[in-house]
Amino acid sequence: MNAIRQIVVVTMIGLRALPQRLGASLVVVVGMAGVVAVTVSILSLSTGFMRTIHNSGRADRVIVMSHNAQYEFGSSITRENALAIADAPGLKLATDGKPIASAEALTSIVVTKKSNGLDFNMVLRGLGPEGLALRPEIRLISGRMYRPATHELIAGKSAQSEFEGLDVGNKVSLPDGDWTVTGNFETGGSGLESEMLGDSETLLSGMRANAFKSMTVMLDRPGDFNRFKAALSGNPALLVDAIPESEYLANQAKQLNGFLTVVAYLVGGIMGLGALFGALNTLYSAVSTRSVEIATLRVFGFGAAAILISVLAEALLLSLLGAAIGAGVAWCAFNGNLHAAGSLVFRLTVTPALMGEGIGLACGLGMVGGLLPAVRAARVPVAVALRA
């Protein structure tokens, strides 16, 4: 008999007897299902969160803030600075010949969450005249665009669906009176959908402020970043940092993402360890109940390797079954669920890659859990086992 046929035959014999060891085998399946479901669910939180962040960032957009400012609200860009930054080389020109650069004013508005009545701060962002050219991803889904020099704003799709009072026609209270929501927009799932947008000059005067918070520009090509950055640092009148938008957003997200990743791997790892012990237990007992059968097979001339591989195959198969159930549960229960971190709304995302990761984890655990029992099975002393 050739080796592969031996393996197939022995494995099939083992699997046919599985129903007799149903309870014990269920331990492996349930264990792996639990590990995979939990790990994948927690990671789906951070995947969804990071996807929203990545959707927001473009490599050819650069955000400019005052030197060492860690976030936009901690930054200040004067009108003179804004003019100098828009003059720097490497910027893309709009159809009207002006560089695509938007000096932006920011304020936070208190909004009430529909689901629990709690108050959160939401960003109202004042865009410069080129602000919409800078963000071609903005698409109106209802109402109309805000007009500059009026008390008008548009609210993002997520902002409008999760928080009260952001439908077309609603009023938002600012220091210089009420602003009207004239439209709602979407951007294809970026963080901007959790913000409100208006005109920067109108917002500045409404805030009785004189300086912008940040400036975002669009480069001709992403490769122009160094040239642009060098021009800014070469200007002694400017004390600013330029960061590609994607990098800035990733930095902002690091904290929360780090927390979720630690939780996912910590919890997943611990549960994995538990499932490993469970699998070891089950397979040891499977090998011990089958010892007569295994010894008989050895007498018939089946090799030790075939026995070893058949036990591993059984471990792998049970793990795979459990992992598939776990990944399926995670997908059904969580994929697409809306979640909000503060006012940033994102969707839990169970990607095929994530499910693959979970299944891979379970297979790894199954292999490790199967190995020792498989070695024991291969070493069953024929004479002793048959005498028993």
Add this chain to the structure above:
Amino acid sequence: MPSLYLLISRNRSCGPNDPPGGRVKFLPLLWSGLWRKPTRTALTLLSIVVAFVLFGILSGIDAGFEHALSTSRLDRLFTDSRFGAPMNISYAEQIARVPGVALVAPRRGLYGYYQDPKNGMGVICIDERFFSLRPEIIITKAQLATLRATRTGALVDVYLKNKYGWKIGDKIPLQTETPQVDGNKTWTFDVVGIVDDANYPGQAGWFFGNYEYLDEASATGKGTIDRFLVRIKDPDRAALIGRQIDKLFASSAAPTRTSSEKSRSQAGLQFIGDVRLFTHAIVGAVFFMLLFVTGNTILQSIRERVPEFAVLKTSGFTDNAVLWLVIAEAVLLCLMAAVIGLALAKVAIPITRPAIEDFVFLLQTGWADVLRGFGLALVVAVLSSLYPAWRVRRLSIVEALSRH
């Protein structure tokens, strides 16, 4: 099975009039039954230990969440600038006149970093009133007096002291975006005392300076405040008083937004609350898995021990006694695992803390969790051993012995 027979025969010598069975020492019998197959028992024990480590750590998150909410007070309001415009310090007197307000403490923050932009630092610049509003800060009268007597003085807490190795007498330069009158943006503070936060011992990160220093030395924002802390007499009127305060400044240059610390925390922790739903689901899933693992082990074990149980019954053990024997074995196993697992979690939590630096307040340990853990161990033990125990109870001696 030698141990079992040994136990029974050894105890036979006790005396002819003792009731049979009762003479067998229960605990050694339990112990030998449990470790009949050491590998299997050890592996099962380890699975349960792992579950309890997880339970312990996730309970830590739970405890941290509850702690953050329970230490946030409903009678402590924060009045912030609604749109970011600086508020005038004179607001304090106006707020103090609102009926129901007991005490107002103004503060202004100075934000910057120490040595590296990654070491962000917020100096809370205050006067005496602040500490009456935050009684959780452990500070002596002498410390406060020294701070107030030293213009550039600073009180830092144990967390910062440990993190940066600061001690009394150190000069701490902070890089900020706030220029002093002479244009210098580096502010230097003298550490005059080490304080701590009773709610978060060694974890809080407080850095206090004198309001007068910031106000007099800074080139901009003279006489401004970025937050008023307000103590009210009746927590039930928090929302009402908050609205009254905001009404005072509604048409001023700097409108305010006032709400209780509690409602701020609820909003701030909402996302973590969602994560907590996950952790509860996880604990549920883990213990569901555990029922399978333990139940399966016990079933296997009693299947192998059918003749032994028959012998026990023959030697006078009642049906109920063997039922309890099986349940007790499971309870012993689960309790041992719970003790080991919860102890490991207690060790693991401080190790895990640095990995989630900014959420560190979320991992607290309490003894209530330990009690809950033991309760859970009992539940798992009883649920998983009930069916096997019932089978052993129904075991007929003749049948059991004739099969072997």
